Amino acid sequence: MEKKNYTSQDVAEVAGVSQSTVSRVFAGNTNVSEKKRKKILAAAEKLGYKPNAHARSLITRKTMMIGIVMRNIRNPFYSAVLEIFHNRLSALGYHLIFINSENEEIQESEVTQLLEYNIEGVIITDALLSSSASEKFKRYGIVVVLFNRYTEHLESSAVFCDNYLAAKQIATYLVETGHQSFAFVSGPSDTSTTIDRLKGFKEVLKERGIKNFMIEPGNYTFESGFKAAQELITRNKNIDCIFCGNDIIALGVMDAIRTIGLRIPEDVSVVGFDNIRMSEWPSYSLTTWEQPLEEMVDTTVELLVNEIGDTTAKPQIVMMKGHLVVRNTVRSRK
Amino acid sequence: MEKKNYTSQDVAEVAGVSQSTVSRVFAGNTNVSEKKRKKILAAAEKLGYKPNAHARSLITRKTMMIGIVMRNIRNPFYSAVLEIFHNRLSALGYHLIFINSENEEIQESEVTQLLEYNIEGVIITDALLSSSASEKFKRYGIVVVLFNRYTEHLESSAVFCDNYLAAKQIATYLVETGHQSFAFVSGPSDTSTTIDRLKGFKEVLKERGIKNFMIEPGNYTFESGFKAAQELITRNKNIDCIFCGNDIIALGVMDAIRTIGLRIPEDVSVVGFDNIRMSEWPSYSLTTWEQPLEEMVDTTVELLVNEIGDTTAKPQIVMMKGHLVVRNTVRSRK
DNA sequence: TGTAGAAATGAATACGCATTCATTTTTTCA
DNA sequence: TGAAAAAATGAATGCGTATTCATTTCTACA
Numbered sequence: 001m002e003k004k005n006y007t008s009q010d011v012a013e014v015a016g017v018s019q020s021t022v023s024r025v026f027a028g029n030t031n032v033s034e035k036k037r038k039k040i041l042a043a044a045e046k047l048g049y050k051p052n053a054h055a056r057s058l059i060t061r062k063t064m065m066i067g068i069v070m071r072n073i074r075n076p077f078y079s080a081v082l083e084i085f086h087n088r089l090s091a092l093g094y095h096l097i098f099i100n101s102e103n104e105e106i107q108e109s110e111v112t113q114l115l116e117y118n119i120e121g122v123i124i125t126d127a128l129l130s131s132s133a134s135e136k137f138k139r140y141g142i143v144v145v146l147f148n149r150y151t152e153h154l155e156s157s158a159v160f161c162d163n164y165l166a167a168k169q170i171a172t173y174l175v176e177t178g179h180q181s182f183a184f185v186s187g188p189s190d191t192s193t194t195i196d197r198l199k200g201f202k203e204v205l206k207e208r209g210i211k212n213f214m215i216e217p218g219n220y221t222f223e224s225g226f227k228a229a230q231e232l233i234t235r236n237k238n239i240d241c242i243f244c245g246n247d248i249i250a251l252g253v254m255d256a257i258r259t260i261g262l263r264i265p266e267d268v269s270v271v272g273f274d275n276i277r278m279s280e281w282p283s284y285s286l287t288t289w290e291q292p293l294e295e296m297v298d299t300t301v302e303l304l305v306n307e308i309g310d311t312t313a314k315p316q317i318v319m320m321k322g323h324l325v326v327r328n329t330v331r332s333r334k
Numbered sequence: 335m336e337k338k339n340y341t342s343q344d345v346a347e348v349a350g351v352s353q354s355t356v357s358r359v360f361a362g363n364t365n366v367s368e369k370k371r372k373k374i375l376a377a378a379e380k381l382g383y384k385p386n387a388h389a390r391s392l393i394t395r396k397t398m399m400i401g402i403v404m405r406n407i408r409n410p411f412y413s414a415v416l417e418i419f420h421n422r423l424s425a426l427g428y429h430l431i432f433i434n435s436e437n438e439e440i441q442e443s444e445v446t447q448l449l450e451y452n453i454e455g456v457i458i459t460d461a462l463l464s465s466s467a468s469e470k471f472k473r474y475g476i477v478v479v480l481f482n483r484y485t486e487h488l489e490s491s492a493v494f495c496d497n498y499l500a501a502k503q504i505a506t507y508l509v510e511t512g513h514q515s516f517a518f519v520s521g522p523s524d525t526s527t528t529i530d531r532l533k534g535f536k537e538v539l540k541e542r543g544i545k546n547f548m549i550e551p552g553n554y555t556f557e558s559g560f561k562a563a564q565e566l567i568t569r570n571k572n573i574d575c576i577f578c579g580n581d582i583i584a585l586g587v588m589d590a591i592r593t594i595g596l597r598i599p600e601d602v603s604v605v606g607f608d609n610i611r612m613s614e615w616p617s618y619s620l621t622t623w624e625q626p627l628e629e630m631v632d633t634t635v636e637l638l639v640n641e642i643g644d645t646t647a648k649p650q651i652v653m654m655k656g657h658l659v660v661r662n663t664v665r666s667r668k
Numbered sequence: 669t670g671t672a673g674a675a676a677t678g679a680a681t682a683c684g685c686a687t688t689c690a691t692t693t694t695t696t697c698a
Numbered sequence: 699t700g701a702a703a704a705a706a707t708g709a710a711t712g713c714g715t716a717t718t719c720a721t722t723t724c725t726a727c728a
Binding site: 001005011048050051052053054055057058063068073074076079080082083086087090096097098099100101102110112115116117118123139140222254255258259277278281282283284332 | 341369376380381384385386387388389391392397402408410413414416417420421424427429430431432433434436444446447449452473474556585586588589590592593611612614617618658
């Protein structure tokens with residue numbers, strides 16, 4: 001069985017028309033008579049013809065490909081992000097090239113390869129974007145949109161939750177429910193999410209004159225949360241609430257606290273961030289901050305598509321709010 | 335700032351050589367003098383030249399693109415799968431086009447689009463592959479490898495865990511630890527994983543003359559596990575062990591059992607399947623079957639690359655074993 | 669029925685590259 | 699030093715499509 005890749009020329013010959021007309025049919029051009037259109041479609045069907053996307057993109061300069069760069073796909077928050085991005089973008093006819101940057105920064109070679117494929121845009125979620133990589137994208141006219149993070153010195157659009165405000169509200173909530181001794185388990189200290197969440201949290205504590213505050217570094221994983229909590233409790237038995245950089249950390253923190261023999265929320269309150277699905281599992285029932293995921297993705301896609309279509313469009317920064325989801329890991333201590 | 339996409343011709347002019355020679359340099363051809371190579375690389379650097387992957391693939395008939403089709407990226411098992419596949423394939427220079435098929439089957443349009451991009455191969459994980467879709471891939475000479483599933487009537491390579499044997503061993507383990515009343519929470523009944531796991535489990539129970547066996551349908555999600563366990567316990571208070579189609583179901587089952595007020599493993603034993611990371615979280619500490627994930631991925635990649643390189647290669651079915659990971663959700667009842 | 673205008677069609681071309689083939693340059697070795 | 703072999707180079711070509719431009723066919727209306 002010979003597997004030939006038939007071309008529009010082959011179809012043209014079978015249908016008895018010119019290659020141009022075949023091309024018109026498959027490009028959705030309307031200027032083709034119904035009679036020939038049918039003939040062409042029949043011939044194409046018979047041969048099993050399909051247009052060649054690469055040849056097409058060579059001329060149209062459109063590839064309909066979007067790169068999506070993630071750092072930690074194992075974090076359920078990002079699994080969800082990927083799923084939703086795929087939904088939205090595939091509905092628009094775009095294809096997703098998936099990149100997982102294990103290392104701190106996107107690999108130079110990955111950037112180069114994405115460039116060679118002439119992707120039309122790239123979504124950077126969480127991965128640290130070295131400015132050289134970003135510049136490279138920009139230099140080649142590839143639209144960059146940052147998701148869930150931003151960097152001040154880059155001229156890229158960005159969509160993220162107002163982490164600063166969220167952290168302030170969480171801190172306020174914890175203060176007003178009578179907590180005395182605070183801890184924060186952070187993510188990597190060089191990410192904007194961590195920086196802003198910490199800043200907001202700290203600020204409220206300072207305003208309220210609270211001095212009992214410990215910070216323990218984590219890296220947005222369960223294990224790091226687990227270790228951080230052990231460390232915190234060991235160092236200070238009086239901690240009565242822990243704000244976690246994200247939900248996965250919070251789950252680790254909770255398991256550590258329980259392993260030690262303390263109760264949540266009776267002994268220690270825990271608050272997470274993201275509202276991943278697991279946070280509502282009965283074993284955890286975590287009070288957390290919900291990021292408006294779908295809206296964030298929708299906005300990101302909107303910006304992306306808009307900038308792809310209009311190269312003069314200015315980069316935009318969109319900050320969304322989200323809200324506290326109260327479950328059972330915070331107890332009033334008044 | 336003009337953003338021109340320079341071509342090999344532009345580079346050639348700057349370097350004072352022919353386009354052919356530029357092409358040779360970037361295609362890794364060795365027949366270029368060191369002197370010109372340097373000149374060309376300098377010119378390319380100066381212009382910011384990068385080869386156009388589409389133009390290249392038009393000639394070489396290689397796209398270095400692999401499709402990966404998943405059904406449920408939110409299942410942590412598949413997040414891990416995706417991560418590992420990305421690692422391996424990007425190391426080999428392949429790019430991953432990510433497809434999440436929410437619906438039961440891969441959408442016809444998705445298949446068509448993948449075909450138009452001339453992907454060299456496609457990995458189907460868990461997603462249901464209609465025979466028409468599969469035939470379509472085969473017809474166009476695209477290598478198909480099934481991961482963690484197989485279908486008898488299709489001539490595709492497949493890599494999966496010996497679910498039948500695994501389920502038998504799990505059943506044996508539960509029988510020999512003195513359990514009396516069995517339940518199985520399944521995945522979708524049309525997947526090979528579910529069918530084989532159920533079959534192996536059933537067979538052992540039959541051999542051992544055990545009649546107390548209930549089956550509750552699930553769909554490989556936490557929620558379905560939760561509901562299934564509620565249903566099971568309501569219907570039969572004497573159930574003393576539940577074998578779950580996968581780990582996520584098992585976690586749901588555990589939370590339901592605990593919510594009801596029963597203890598694990600004192601009242602009910604639970605066994606999962608996959609050994610996802612969460613199964614070792616202290617809150618669950620789930621006894622489960624470990625699928626040899628990395629090896630499975632490695633084998634899949636091997637088959638894929640092999641078949642891509644050698645079109646005469648016969649499809650292969652590789653079954654791997656895995657092993658029981660004993661934690662704290664099964665108690666001997668002797 | 670005749671004609672202006674619209675619609676449909678095909679020939680030719682270009683997209684950016686790899687590759688073949690013929691030619692030139694360099695190297696090797698007697 | 700010279701001839702043969704090897705290496706390097708460039709001109710030309712084609713991959714499969716969209717698009718432009720010129721030409722032909724069709725439609726509408728007087």
